[in-house]
Amino acid sequence: MKTLYLPANKENILRCADIIKSGGIVAFPTETVYGLGANAKDDNAIKKIFEAKGRPQDNPLILHIPYPEMAEELYSSVPESYYKLASVFFPGALTLIYYKSDSVSDVATAGQSTVALRMPDNEIALELLRAAQVPVAAPSANISGTPSPTKAEHVYNDMNGRIDAILDGGECKIGIESTVLSLIGTPTILRPGAVTKEMLAAVIGEVQLSKSILQPLGSGEEALSPGMKYKHYSPNAQVYAVYGNEHEIANKIAYHYDNFEKSGNRCVILSSEENSRFYGERKQIILGSRKKPEEFCKRLFSALRECDGYTTVLCETLQEHGAGLAFMNRLLRASGFKTL
Ligand code: AMP
Numbered sequence: 556m557k558t559l560y561l562p563a564n565k566e567n568i569l570r571c572a573d574i575i576k577s578g579g580i581v582a583f584p585t586e587t588v589y590g591l592g593a594n595a596k597d598d599n600a601i602k603k604i605f606e607a608k609g610r611p612q613d614n615p616l617i618l619h620i621p622y623p624e625m626a627e628e629l630y631s632s633v634p635e636s637y638y639k640l641a642s643v644f645f646p647g648a649l650t651l652i653y654y655k656s657d658s659v660s661d662v663a664t665a666g667q668s669t670v671a672l673r674m675p676d677n678e679i680a681l682e683l684l685r686a687a688q689v690p691v692a693a694p695s696a697n698i699s700g701t702p703s704p705t706k707a708e709h710v711y712n713d714m715n716g717r718i719d720a721i722l723d724g725g726e727c728k729i730g731i732e733s734t735v736l737s738l739i740g741t742p743t744i745l746r747p748g749a750v751t752k753e754m755l756a757a758v759i760g761e762v763q764l765s766k767s768i769l770q771p772l773g774s775g776e777e778a779l780s781p782g783m784k785y786k787h788y789s790p791n792a793q794v795y796a797v798y799g800n801e802h803e804i805a806n807k808i809a810y811h812y813d814n815f816e817k818s819g820n821r822c823v824i825l826s827s828e829e830n831s832r833f834y835g836e837r838k839q840i841i842l843g844s845r846k847k848p849e850e851f852c853k854r855l856f857s858a859l860r861e862c863d864g865y866t867t868v869l870c871e872t873l874q875e876h877g878a879g880l881a882f883m884n885r886l887l888r889a890s891g892f893k894t895l
Pocket residue numbers: 614615616617652664667669670671693694695732735745746779780781782783
């Protein structure tokens with residue numbers, strides 16, 4: 556298949572909306588990561604997404620909507636908490652899960668009785684959704700298991716020849732996927748993101764964190780969010796998450812880097828501005844300031860893609876709260892929970 560590579564101007568957005576309406580699949584920018592979209596009402600189109608990504612069939616897709624009220628046809632009934640949250644966080648990096656209506660395809664939800672909805676905070680994405688006039692099922696536009704794409708060139712590298720078009724809208728503002736919150740029972744964060752537990756709790760009161768956020772699933776344990784059980788975000792190198800306070804981390808990384816190199820490995824450090832001088836001549840990619848976890852989030856996936864060609868990646872860890880929790884969730888999955 557020939558993949559069109561299109562700058563995101565008005566004409567090309569309309570062209571991509573037409574591709575979606577006629578059953579094709581299109582990668583488009585959002586504020587979190589690039590999505591790979593299909594008409595959520597067209598089972599054949601949705602199947603193309605699973606195929607192009609190599610995504611396991613039991614991992615449900617998020618439906619992207621152009622305005623909050625579209626939930627009324629997609630949920631079986633709309634809970635009060637939905638509108639409270641939508642009025643503060645939509646459009647934005649928050650995905651809300653509730654029981655699905657009969658009109659939602661079982662292929663999109665991978666047979667779950669629930670559906671995940673999000674209104675992205677990106678003008679290109681919103682124009683595309685408004686023009687398509689249907690909910691758009693869209694997971695991240697990468698091959699399953701690789702880091703999510705934050706630039707159109709990442710999508711091109713993974714997806715050229717496998718999808719109908721790529722809309723290039725530049726670099727994603729946030730760089731990691733949305734917060735996923737289930738509104739069933741006590742609201743529960745299934746995947747942390749830029750919208751934090753504290754921000755959600757300020758609007759709806761008690762919010763809990765799913766156990767699987769910072770842990771591998773125990774054997775026999777059911778994933779609340781099926782995506783959590785798969786290995787994710789991995790470059791072709793072993794990633795290690797290195798723990799300690801700012802100075803301990805720097806010392807540990809330098810020590811392990813030198814040992815790994817002595818035994819023939821090619822190492823790279825995902826570092827902070829604060830520690831970068833300490834690492835001296837060792838290879839490093841700076842993620843940002845340790846005081847600004849959002850910078851670490853924005854750079855992580857792109858940096859992991861730059862690590863292909865190395866054997867060993869040593870990455871600084873952050874405190875597990877606020878945006879730091881979202882960063883640690885992605886880092887631990889990229890490392891397969893290998894820590895030092
Ligand atoms: P991605 O499309 O790559 O951003 O991944 C979407 C995430 O949302 C995955 O971790 C899915 O398992 C999760 N998700 C989507 N729909 C549901 C749902 N109905 N119930 C639970 N998790 C969901």
